[in-house]
Amino acid sequence: MRGNLYKSIFLLCILMLALNLRGDEKGTVRNIDLITGNINYRIALGIFNKDGKEYISGIGLLGSSDGRTYSKRGWSAQGFIQLKMNGENLFKYPVEIKSDVKTCEMNFNTPEGKSSITFRTEEQGNRLLTTIHMPGKGKLETTLIAYPGEFNKQNLSLNQRHVATAMRDLAFPSEEKIGKEEAWIYFYDGKNNPQGNPYKSTCAVLYNPNETEQVGVKGENYAVRTTLVHKEGLKEVHYIFWEFPGRDHFKALEYMKNLKIEYMKSL
Numbered sequence: 488m489r490g491n492l493y494k495s496i497f498l499l500c501i502l503m504l505a506l507n508l509r510g511d512e513k514g515t516v517r518n519i520d521l522i523t524g525n526i527n528y529r530i531a532l533g534i535f536n537k538d539g540k541e542y543i544s545g546i547g548l549l550g551s552s553d554g555r556t557y558s559k560r561g562w563s564a565q566g567f568i569q570l571k572m573n574g575e576n577l578f579k580y581p582v583e584i585k586s587d588v589k590t591c592e593m594n595f596n597t598p599e600g601k602s603s604i605t606f607r608t609e610e611q612g613n614r615l616l617t618t619i620h621m622p623g624k625g626k627l628e629t630t631l632i633a634y635p636g637e638f639n640k641q642n643l644s645l646n647q648r649h650v651a652t653a654m655r656d657l658a659f660p661s662e663e664k665i666g667k668e669e670a671w672i673y674f675y676d677g678k679n680n681p682q683g684n685p686y687k688s689t690c691a692v693l694y695n696p697n698e699t700e701q702v703g704v705k706g707e708n709y710a711v712r713t714t715l716v717h718k719e720g721l722k723e724v725h726y727i728f729w730e731f732p733g734r735d736h737f738k739a740l741e742y743m744k745n746l747k748i749e750y751m752k753s754l
Contacts, residue, residue, distance in 0.1 A: 514544065519586045521606065526613040526730065527551040530591045530606055531564060532584070540581040543593065546604075548615070550730025552685055558732040560681070561674075561688030563632040563710075570604070573625040577602060599624045615728040623722040631713040635689045636676025636736070638709070646708035647677035651740055662705040665713075667696035672704065673743045674711055675736040685733040691743055693727040695750050 514535040521528045531547030545566030549557040558564075570577040580595040580602075591606045600622035607616045621627060639645040648659040652669035658677070665672065671693040681687035692713070694702070700716045717724050731739035 517584075519584075519591045520588075521591060521608040521615070522554075522588045523608045523610060523612045525552075525611045526732070527554055528606070528608060528615045528730070529557050530586075532593075533566070541584070542580075543578045543582050545578075548728065548730070550688055550690075550732045552732045552734070556685040556732070558681075558688035558730055559686050560634050560637055561690040561730045561732070562728065563634060567632050569630040569632075570619065571628040571630075572597065572602060572621060573599070574628075577604075597622070613729065617726040617728060619724040619726075621722060621724070623720060626719040627717040627721070627724050629715045629717070629724070629726075631692060631715075633674040633690050633711045633713070634709070635674040635711070636679030636681060636687060639679075640709065643708040645678060648706055648708050648711055649675050649677055650704050650706075650711065650713075651675070651743070653744070657704070659706045659708060659711065663703065665702040665704060667699050667702065669702075670694075670696065670748060671743055671746065672702075672713060673740055675740065680736050681731065681733055682735040683733055688730045688732040689734070689736045689739050690731070691729040691739075693746070693748070695725050697750055698724050 514533060517532045517534050519530040519532065521530065529549040529551065531549060533544035535542055535544055546568050547564040548562040548567045549564050550561060551557045577595055580597050583594045585592045589608050592603060594601055594603045602622065603620040605618045619627060635648065637646065650657050651673045652665060653671060654669050657663055671691060673689065673691040675689040681689060694715055698717050698721055700718055702715050704711060704713045706712060
């Protein structure tokens with residue numbers, strides 16, 4: 488009995504630390520499912536309340552190919568995207584959340600004005616269109632976190648993380664700069680193919696080089712982090728995200744290589 492009590496207290500402490508909460512803040516996870524009829528996306532929001540306002544502690548991203556089973560590998564299910572505007576964490580500001588079956592919009596009240604993140608899907612689509620709107624008075628830095636294929640945290644030798652771009656393939660452990668013209672980044676694991684298992688996934692991001700100053704990837708055989716530094720003074724930054732749950736990782740890579748891309752001018 489006492490052992491179970493200690494275990495419950497320990498798990499509660501871990502949860503509080505994960506959500507980065509004070510004792511007077513209550514945290515929950517809010518799942519927002521964006522339905523396409525093809526690849527659905529779940530936006531998993533870590534939410535807590537402080538002084539009567541809602542805040543975000545993290546945004547997870549999961550994909551589903553069957554409408555029921557959501558991937559637990561690929562983009563981080565607990566926090567796949569981190570945003571800094573003028574060096575400040577965007578999630579430190581209060582948020583208002585709106586959603587329907589195709590769109591999730593988060594509006595933040597910052598000292599420079601309103602900023603927002605909008606995730607949007609398309610009917611029978613397989614991608615997540617993303618727009619970061621800013622007051623146009625600062626600089627955005629985005630960090631993305633991926634765990635493609637499998638975790639294997641207790642034995643990382645079972646993993647072999649890779650990223651592929653339109654021009655090359657990189658194996659980890661490594662830290663590399665990615666050229667703006669490389670256009671997209673695909674994350675996979677050479678030893679863990681998701682084929683046939685919808686809980687596992689590879690993932691990808693496409694960014695606009697007209698909006699971007701520099702891109703870098705860093706990782707071991709566990710988490711792979713991508714940092715994108717964007718041009719100063721932009722009003723909007725755009726990404727497209729993919730997950731490929733249960734799909735052969737080389738077929739997903741071929742899909743990325745066959746993309747026909749036209750970039751809009753930066754705003």
